[in-house]
Amino acid sequence: MKKKLIQIYYDMRTQPVVAWVTILGTALSIFLIMTVLMMQQVKIIPFAPESNRDRMLYGMFFHLESNEEGAGSGSANLSYNMARRLYGDLDGVAEVSYFDKDPSHNDLKGPSGKKFTGAIRFADDAFWRIYDHTLLSGRFFTADEVAAKSRVAVLSESTARRLFNDASPLGGHFQQNHADYEVIGVVADVSPLASMAYGEVYVPVDRDVIWEMNGLQVFGPFTAAMLLEPGTDKEAVRGQVLARYREVDSELNAEGYRTVYHESPFSQEVIASGVAGSNMTPDVSGGRTLRYVLYAILLIVPAINLSTMLHSRLRRRVSELGVRRAFGCTRRRIITDIISENLIVTVIGGVIGLAAGIIFALCYDGLYTNSAGEAVRPALGLLLDWRILLSAFAACFILNIISASVPAWQASRLRPVEAINAK
Amino acid sequence: MPIIELSGICKVYRTKEIETTALDNINMSVEKGEFVSVMGPSGCGKSTLLNITGLLDRPTAGTVRLLDRDCNGLSDTALSHFRNENIGFVFQSFHLIPSLSVEDNVELPLDYRNGLSGADRRRRVDEVLERLGLSHRKKHMPSQLSGGQCQRVAIARAIVGRPSIILADEPTGNLDSRMGAEVMDLLHDLNTTDGITIVMVTHNELQAKQTDRIVRFFDGRIIS
Numbered sequence: 001m002k003k004k005l006i007q008i009y010y011d012m013r014t015q016p017v018v019a020w021v022t023i024l025g026t027a028l029s030i031f032l033i034m035t036v037l038m039m040q041q042v043k044i045i046p047f048a049p050e051s052n053r054d055r056m057l058y059g060m061f062f063h064l065e066s067n068e069e070g071a072g073s074g075s076a077n078l079s080y081n082m083a084r085r086l087y088g089d090l091d092g093v094a095e096v097s098y099f100d101k102d103p104s105h106n107d108l109k110g111p112s113g114k115k116f117t118g119a120i121r122f123a124d125d126a127f128w129r130i131y132d133h134t135l136l137s138g139r140f141f142t143a144d145e146v147a148a149k150s151r152v153a154v155l156s157e158s159t160a161r162r163l164f165n166d167a168s169p170l171g172g173h174f175q176q177n178h179a180d181y182e183v184i185g186v187v188a189d190v191s192p193l194a195s196m197a198y199g200e201v202y203v204p205v206d207r208d209v210i211w212e213m214n215g216l217q218v219f220g221p222f223t224a225a226m227l228l229e230p231g232t233d234k235e236a237v238r239g240q241v242l243a244r245y246r247e248v249d250s251e252l253n254a255e256g257y258r259t260v261y262h263e264s265p266f267s268q269e270v271i272a273s274g275v276a277g278s279n280m281t282p283d284v285s286g287g288r289t290l291r292y293v294l295y296a297i298l299l300i301v302p303a304i305n306l307s308t309m310l311h312s313r314l315r316r317r318v319s320e321l322g323v324r325r326a327f328g329c330t331r332r333r334i335i336t337d338i339i340s341e342n343l344i345v346t347v348i349g350g351v352i353g354l355a356a357g358i359i360f361a362l363c364y365d366g367l368y369t370n371s372a373g374e375a376v377r378p379a380l381g382l383l384l385d386w387r388i389l390l391s392a393f394a395a396c397f398i399l400n401i402i403s404a405s406v407p408a409w410q411a412s413r414l415r416p417v418e419a420i421n422a423k
Numbered sequence: 424m425p426i427i428e429l430s431g432i433c434k435v436y437r438t439k440e441i442e443t444t445a446l447d448n449i450n451m452s453v454e455k456g457e458f459v460s461v462m463g464p465s466g467c468g469k470s471t472l473l474n475i476t477g478l479l480d481r482p483t484a485g486t487v488r489l490l491d492r493d494c495n496g497l498s499d500t501a502l503s504h505f506r507n508e509n510i511g512f513v514f515q516s517f518h519l520i521p522s523l524s525v526e527d528n529v530e531l532p533l534d535y536r537n538g539l540s541g542a543d544r545r546r547r548v549d550e551v552l553e554r555l556g557l558s559h560r561k562k563h564m565p566s567q568l569s570g571g572q573c574q575r576v577a578i579a580r581a582i583v584g585r586p587s588i589i590l591a592d593e594p595t596g597n598l599d600s601r602m603g604a605e606v607m608d609l610l611h612d613l614n615t616t617d618g619i620t621i622v623m624v625t626h627n628e629l630q631a632k633q634t635d636r637i638v639r640f641f642d643g644r645i646i647s
Contacts, residue, residue: 003527003534010522323518326479327580328507328535330500416479420518 004341008348011313019345022309026349026399027356029302033395034357036294038388039367042193042378043272045387049131049190049197052227056130057237057265058196059087059224060101061278064216064257073260075278077101079220080207085248087224087265090240092232097126099205101196101223108201110163110174118159119192120176121199122206122221130227131197138170138185146204154185154202176201192376193368196225196271216255226265234267241265299399306403310342314411321411322419331412338408343400350396358383424491425452426587426620427476432485434471434643445471447643449485455587458614458621460631463640469624470592472640476622477510477590478502490587507535511581511619515593517573519565525576526552526561532584551579555609571602578609582619589613591623595630607633 012019046053062082063075078086083098090096103119121127128140141152153176160169160183169183181203190198211219228237242261249259262281275282314321321334329337361367361383365375432449435442445468453459461469474480475487478494487494490509497505511532519528526548533544552558555575565573574594581589591610595603607630613619623634631637639647 003523006527007522319518320520323512323514323520324531324535325503326477326506326512327532327584328503330503330535332500333535417474420479420514 004337004344007341008344015313015316018309018312022306022313022345023349023352025302025306025309026346026396027353029298029306029399030350030353030392030395031356031360033295033298034354034388034392035360035367036291036298037391037395038357038361038378038383040272040291041385041388041391042368042382043195044268045385047191047194047382047385049133050194051132052130053268055228055230055232056196056268057093057226057228057234058101058267058271058276059083059226059241059265060276061262061264062086062218063260063262063279064213064218064252065260067253067256067258073279074213074219075260076211076219077278078222078224079210079217080222082218082220082248083222083224086241086244087226090226090237092229092237093226094229095126095129095227097124097130097225098207098222099123099127099225100221101225102221103199106177108159108163108174108176111167111172112163112165114162116162118176118200119198121202122204123199123202124205124207127202127225130225131194133190133197134188136186136188137168138183140185141202141204146207149206150204151179151181152184152204153181154187155183156189156200157186158189159200160186176203191379191382192374193378193382216252216257218252224265237265238263295395299395299402303399303402306346306399307406310338310404310407311410314338314407318411318414318419318422321414322416322422325414325416326420334412335408338411339400339404342404342408343397346396346400346403347393350392350399354389354392424455425488426455426457426490427451427453427622428486428488429472429476430486430488432472432475432482432487434468434475434480435483444643446475446482449643449645451638451645453620453622455620456614456618457636458611458634459623460634460637461622461624461640462626462628462631462637467640468643469640473590473592473622473624477512478506503535507532507584509587511584511586511589513574513577513581513589513591513594515596517565517570517577517597519573519576519580521565523565524561525557525563525565525568528565528576529561529579529583531580536584547583548579551583555579569602570598571605574598574602574606575609578606578613582613582617587620589619589621591621593624593626595625595627603627603630 044053060077061075062078065073080098087096100122103121105117106120107115108118109115124146125141125143136157140154145152155163155169163169163174164172169186172183173180192198209220210217213219241264245259245261252259266276266282269284270276270282273284273287275284275287361378362380365377368376368378429449429451432446434446435444449472461472463469475482494505529548529551530544533539533547552561555578557575557579560568560572568576595606598606610621614621625631638645
């Protein structure tokens, strides 16, 4: 390792242009890859309070079509009863929360006198068991309070400060759309990138809200968020849901409608990809393929350039390689030495690129948006997630393998006699 | 028993237009502990012979036996291991690795040897540098050394792996007469004290006469 670092330092001193172009080229490549990757990853990787993203499924939307030719169709979120009917008490599901997936943005006014708009999350008691919000003081609302439509609220820390200044918010009152609410708890602020768990004010959801269509009470504002038991097969859950759809379908047939099943419930990837819609079956494969193609382009194009750079660096070391071969270095060792040496250079470039990517993500508005399409800046801790760092290293490794394999193989095929005497 | 046995060695270089015979039916053997000089005009095949003897190149025809082992059928990897364990090379233009310090250059053959700990390697390097009077230069870079010192480092590198054979291709060719004499003294010392077999290509008649035997080449053949 020490000798490899010495060699890299020597290259940087003797071939500074080639060495720096290599490092900065790698940095640019990793920067671009990580920017694209981070945009996707923060929507998928688990982080508090959405720490169980990999075990979550979301039952959302309901699509009806009339049995009469040309009579139209309807699709929207679910009513509470229909959500429960389709997604309640499924095998392998540990907990279900029924809530409005889109926070409302309503006026808030507290004792501080400040009036401002806040993100109001209408949720139930199970919501707090599915998402691991950090309770700073007080308590979460209970099933009884949800059933009773109590005017109680849990505030985010920053919202509590805005409404109550330095006074303790617990037991205090504030106005939400001119209705009076009592504060029963305060939780730590949540990143808007946790699109399902995010809110500034959390209040009990009204389960009676129904969006009636032709006398049918199947639509409403509800989404069923399901936390699966560890090891549960998501397809098996979908199989149960499909069976329930068939039951509902036979009942609705009598009313002149048929259900259209769109493979709900959806995984976090579907939610993150933004391809779920009320009257369409989400397809993540297209977006996934596009991302893979993009990653491939971002890796292969710079890799070709880096390969040329490495070739140039090695051309000045042909004689050395010949001497190494004379003293017993095998072809395989030549390959592994060159690849590992290049990996160090790539990782140096990768660290620069990753740092640039993180700084860019933290400073530039527009890379990340919340569910309302507003610009959101991610927290540094989220961008330093081990999965993102591992992805950066993997990208460096792949870039290194692509760029170094051919020059390393060519170097290993040099005939020692010719290599030693090369100028 | 000969430590080096070359039988019917031919080496022909072929291009589209031309065929050049560098070695033509060479038969030669070197006994263990012998110090042999190879002489002849430029282009007569001396270095080619040394390269084939050192398993850096393969003959077009003929067999190479080193330490009583037929080396013709060895794979490239086996040849690498064999070179590492049994042969040390000294080149006319030293061929030290410019990015490595003296001690790291000397350690090079041991980097490719299995079963030696880092401490063992360093101990061996220190011993060799001490013997060749280079201890005070071990942290220096090759660019900071004189030609004679570079060649001493190259000799240290050649012997650190304790080989049975040293192949030296004009080891004094780039040195002035005083430094050349120093290097020759070193090679003689290695030959007599350690019993290392040495085959040396040289143009220097005086140095050649100091060795046990002179093999004279002309036009790809041994003439005496």
